[in-house]
Amino acid sequence: MAMSGSRAPLLEGGEYVHKAPAPRCCFWLASHVNVRKCVAAAMLVSLLTIFFYGYYVTAPLTSLVWRDRIPRPLSQCSLLAPARGAARDHRSAARLRIDAKVLVIVESAYSRLGRDIAELLVANRIRYKLEVAGKSLPVLTTLDKGRYGVIVFESLSKYASMDKWNRELLDKYCREYSVGVVGFATPAEETLVGAQLKGFPLFMHTNLRLKDATLNPASPVLRLSRAGETAWGALPGDHWTVFRANSSTYEPVAWALMQAEYGITERSPLATVIQDHGRLDGVQRVLFGSGLQFWLHRLLFLDALSYLSHGQLSLSLERWILVDIDDIFVGERGTRLHVEDVKALLASQAALQRLVPGFRFNLGFSAKYFHRGTAPENCGDDELLKHTHQFNWFCHMWNHQQPHLYSNVSQLEAEMMLNKQFALEHGIPINSSYSVSPHHSGVYPVHEPLYEAWKKVWDVKVTSTEEYPHLRPARLRRGFRHRGVMVLPRQTCGLFTHTLLLERYPGGRQRLDRSIQGGELFQTVINNPINIFMTHMSNYGNDRLALYTFESVVKFLRCWTNVRLGSAPPLQLAHKYFQLRPDELSPLWGNPCDDVRHRRIWSKSKWCGTLPKVLVIGPQKTGSTALYTFLAMHPALAPNLPSPTTYEELQFFNNNNYLKGLDWYLEYFPPGPGNSSRLTFEKSATYFDGELVPRRAHALLPNAKIIAILISPSKRAYSWYQHIRSHGDPAANNYSFHTVITANDSAPKPLRDLRNRCLNPGKYAHYLERWLLEFSPHQLLTLDGAQLRADPALAMDAVQKFLKLEHRDYRQLLKYDAKKGFFCQAVSKEKTKCLGKSKGRVYPPMEERSAKFLKRYYTPHNTALSKLLVRLGRPAPQWLKDDLSSAG
Numbered sequence: 025m026a027m028s029g030s031r032a033p034l035l036e037g038g039e040y041v042h043k044a045p046a047p048r049c050c051f052w053l054a055s056h057v058n059v060r061k062c063v064a065a066a067m068l069v070s071l072l073t074i075f076f077y078g079y080y081v082t083a084p085l086t087s088l089v090w091r092d093r094i095p096r097p098l099s100q101c102s103l104l105a106p107a108r109g110a111a112r113d114h115r116s117a118a119r120l121r122i123d124a125k126v127l128v129i130v131e132s133a134y135s136r137l138g139r140d141i142a143e144l145l146v147a148n149r150i151r152y153k154l155e156v157a158g159k160s161l162p163v164l165t166t167l168d169k170g171r172y173g174v175i176v177f178e179s180l181s182k183y184a185s186m187d188k189w190n191r192e193l194l195d196k197y198c199r200e201y202s203v204g205v206v207g208f209a210t211p212a213e214e215t216l217v218g219a220q221l222k223g224f225p226l227f228m229h230t231n232l233r234l235k236d237a238t239l240n241p242a243s244p245v246l247r248l249s250r251a252g253e254t255a256w257g258a259l260p261g262d263h264w265t266v267f268r269a270n271s272s273t274y275e276p277v278a279w280a281l282m283q284a285e286y287g288i289t290e291r292s293p294l295a296t297v298i299q300d301h302g303r304l305d306g307v308q309r310v311l312f313g314s315g316l317q318f319w320l321h322r323l324l325f326l327d328a329l330s331y332l333s334h335g336q337l338s339l340s341l342e343r344w345i346l347v348d349i350d351d352i353f354v355g356e357r358g359t360r361l362h363v364e365d366v367k368a369l370l371a372s373q374a375a376l377q378r379l380v381p382g383f384r385f386n387l388g389f390s391a392k393y394f395h396r397g398t399a400p401e402n403c404g405d406d407e408l409l410k411h412t413h414q415f416n417w418f419c420h421m422w423n424h425q426q427p428h429l430y431s432n433v434s435q436l437e438a439e440m441m442l443n444k445q446f447a448l449e450h451g452i453p454i455n456s457s458y459s460v461s462p463h464h465s466g467v468y469p470v471h472e473p474l475y476e477a478w479k480k481v482w483d484v485k486v487t488s489t490e491e492y493p494h495l496r497p498a499r500l501r502r503g504f505r506h507r508g509v510m511v512l513p514r515q516t517c518g519l520f521t522h523t524l525l526l527e528r529y530p531g532g533r534q535r536l537d538r539s540i541q542g543g544e545l546f547q548t549v550i551n552n553p554i555n556i557f558m559t560h561m562s563n564y565g566n567d568r569l570a571l572y573t574f575e576s577v578v579k580f581l582r583c584w585t586n587v588r589l590g591s592a593p594p595l596q597l598a599h600k601y602f603q604l605r606p607d608e609l610s611p612l613w614g615n616p617c618d619d620v621r622h623r624r625i626w627s628k629s630k631w632c633g634t635l636p637k638v639l640v641i642g643p644q645k646t647g648s649t650a651l652y653t654f655l656a657m658h659p660a661l662a663p664n665l666p667s668p669t670t671y672e673e674l675q676f677f678n679n680n681n682y683l684k685g686l687d688w689y690l691e692y693f694p695p696g697p698g699n700s701s702r703l704t705f706e707k708s709a710t711y712f713d714g715e716l717v718p719r720r721a722h723a724l725l726p727n728a729k730i731i732a733i734l735i736s737p738s739k740r741a742y743s744w745y746q747h748i749r750s751h752g753d754p755a756a757n758n759y760s761f762h763t764v765i766t767a768n769d770s771a772p773k774p775l776r777d778l779r780n781r782c783l784n785p786g787k788y789a790h791y792l793e794r795w796l797l798e799f800s801p802h803q804l805l806t807l808d809g810a811q812l813r814a815d816p817a818l819a820m821d822a823v824q825k826f827l828k829l830e831h832r833d834y835r836q837l838l839k840y841d842a843k844k845g846f847f848c849q850a851v852s853k854e855k856t857k858c859l860g861k862s863k864g865r866v867y868p869p870m871e872e873r874s875a876k877f878l879k880r881y882y883t884p885h886n887t888a889l890s891k892l893l894v895r896l897g898r899p900a901p902q903w904l905k906d907d908l909s910s911a912g
């Protein structure tokens with residue numbers, strides 16, 4: 025009897041049993057299947073799954089899976105609505121007497137918000153001074169000028185509860201110089217409801233959780249930030265403060281809604297950032313209800329600085345973006361571009377061009393790998409070449425080899441020629457003057473053969489790297505110029521060779537989205553007027569992660585900011601960059617061995633262990649050659665090799681030799697048994713007063729010991745005059761010493777220059793302070809030059825102690841030479857070896873009137889030196905006491 029369609033009998037418990045006839049296949053299965061077969065089938069299925077999975081993520085079929093899951097760019101705003109009002113101009117016509125600098129008063133040297141503020145200022149190259157809140161205020165004025173354009177208080181409550189005296193002083197400064205105040209409400213222990221901010225008609229509610237932030241389009245503070253959108257969702261942190269006020273002096277800058285709690289929802293927007301127009305006490309303020317963790321506050325903080333400083337601290341609204349795609353043609357099969365990827369690239373480029381005028385993807389190719397993909401990928405290569413003139417192109421090394429692995433320029437040239445030949449054959453433009461080396465190798469640390477070959481083959485004028493001075497922190501990346509090649513800082517957008525799929529993005533898709541929507545990538549564009557982003561070809565295949573990223577971030581920037589985006593070829597960007605930052609043209613060489621990444625991309629044949637550990641810095645004519653000679657006699661010390669032009673002095677840090685690069689310097693400290701077991705040292709007497717020297721020396725030799733030799737500055741000046749006179753200096757031979765030192769500012773230029781060169785190095789305290797900005801006091805020895813001359817063994821005892829050397833008794837090594845009138849090396853019992861004729865010259869004594877003049881002239885400088893020595897806990901040399909006692 026057929027049962028189908030009829031109801032089955034009801035079981036106890038109310039469930040129906042469906043009694044269907046067993047199909048035929050079941051009988052077949054029952055008769056054929058046994059446990060062994062089941063296990064075998066399960067294993068087969070597992071193997072197939074593993075194979076399928078592995079194959080799909082690495083092989084050409086990847087695209088089949090991912091191509092139909094290509095993410096659409098994020099955009100949640102009506103951004104493309106054309107009516108965008110012009111951004112406000114905060115500049116004032118009034119004559120301002122403030123410096124474009126920020127004073128940041130922090131709770132402690134380690135506070136989180138204080139650090140965030142400082143980092144944001146550094147990233148935007150805004151000058152600032154950090155002060156820990158204390159009993160007294162720092163000095164606020166210099167002569168008739170305000171030192172700071174805005175005062176930032178990390179803690180609003182500290183600001184509100186400052187003692188009366190300081191508060192009055194600060195308010196007076198703010199009113200007199202039109203300086204504004206920024207304050208941040210920091211999380212309070214207790215929850216305050218409607219508590220009044222001390223001294224202000226302003227009420228605060230604290231410890232709130234908020235959501236959905238918006239900006240007040242009418243707020244005059246907004247400039248970089250653009251109102252009109254809502255940052256949907258919870259705002260970071262549980263301790264927000266909101267402000268309520270009745271006075272018209274207050275105007276909200278930003279609002280948010282309360283997160284629903286216990287079912288209660290406060291629907292009216294609450295002011296999270298508020299502006300005080302200063303109508304009550306003449307001081308303008310912008311107050312934040314939370315720190316900088318919320319991305320929008322970073323923008324608003326920059327706007328607050330711009331507004332409160334009357335435009336003195338306004339950042340430019342122009343932002344230039346260049347997207348490099350390295351590794352064109354390179355890449356594992358399965359990760360390369362197909363025809364439709366190239367089409368998508370062109371479509372995305374066209375879309376970006378509407379938002380970023382002048383935008384073109386910049387393609388770096390390694391032609392050796394052309395047509396090395398699967399059949400569809402090879403078609404993708406052809407498709408790229410079909411559209412060569414729609415992109416910008418640059419050379420990226422023929423075989424994608426790291427340049428630092430070639431010690432030979434001609435090998436590098438040959439490789440580059442192959443890539444160039446390919447470009448010529450396939451109509452790729454070769455005139456970009458730009459190149460990028462694989463892994464940025466050879467750019468910094470500098471591999472000289474790369475620069476040489478680049479110049480010869482590609483006429484490279486611009487390159488970019490993430491490595492100068494270091495990869496991290498990114499906000500400190502800088503540019504420089506070497507051998508005529510401008511090196512620009514490159515930014516990371518969070519996409520690397522192996523980040524191929526949005527769904528597999530490290531840390532999850534949300535991480536990349538956060539970076540785009542106000543996070544790291546967004547902030548990178550805000551903080552850098554010129555952005556060169558590094559991406560790889562693989563980021564444009566598969567689910568085209570890079571297209572998603574750039575379209576999304578550009579749209580987000582347009583939604584929330586008034587920045588004017590643009591793009592241009594690298595050479596133009598380089599000129600713009602160094603116009604904005606001319607101070608960066610001159611490089612600052614670091615020690616490649618201090619950074620593991622640098623060591624990896626620096627030639628294996630280079631060395632760093634023999635870089636000097638000791639620098640004798642002069643100043644000139646204080647006995648520096650004698651000290652150099654005496655140091656070289658110590659078995660634990662090794663001097664540099666002599667220079668063919670400047671003899672024992674290398675004069676690296678203070679003149680053009682520095683621009684020759686680190687390799688030049690290293691040649692004078694060759695590795696070898698002598699140098700690696702001994703402390704290497706160098707002396708150049710002009711280092712002492714060289715403006716850039718302390719910074720440069722510290723960048724390369726941060727742990728070096730520094731020795732400065734000081735004699736009476738009057739005697740030094742006279743010795744220097746005699747020195748250059750005997751070198752035939754025409755000005756010195758035209759003017760007497762007295763004329764030189766007493767020359768006033770209306771004297772002819774050669775005379776003024778001579779006077780400055782003669783007198784300035786004797787302002788010892790001034791230069792020593794500059795060294796002490798870079799090196800710590802325990803790294804600096806101020807050696808008494810008068811003692812070095814009269815009792816060199818005693819002076820050498822001090823030097824050996826300072827350098828922690830095994831003691832040598834220089835009484836045995838040096839001998840007074842009556843004929844020379846100086847101590848010389850004791851070669852044998854009778855014989856001595858003295859310094860040359862130019863050291864210890866014979867000349868008439870200084871005129872009395874000159875000596876008197878110089879004593880007076882140097883009194884303030886000697887007084888400063890005396891104070892400095894007290895501060896350092898060092899004794900004053902006798903000559904200093906003498907100079908000061910008879911001064912006046």
Ligand SMILES: Nc1ncnc2c1ncn2[C@@H]1O[C@H](COP(=O)(O)OS(=O)(=O)O)[C@@H](OP(=O)(O)O)[C@H]1O
Nearest residue numbers: 644645646647648649650709743813846863864865
């Ligand atoms: N042992 C010994 N032998 C020779 N000369 C000695 C010695 N000790 C100190 N001095 C003094 O050194 C002065 C030259 O200083 P520098 O070597 O620093 O000069 S330079 O800047 O390197 O040209 C030189 O200056 P002048 O006397 O004016 O020639 C010397 O006074």
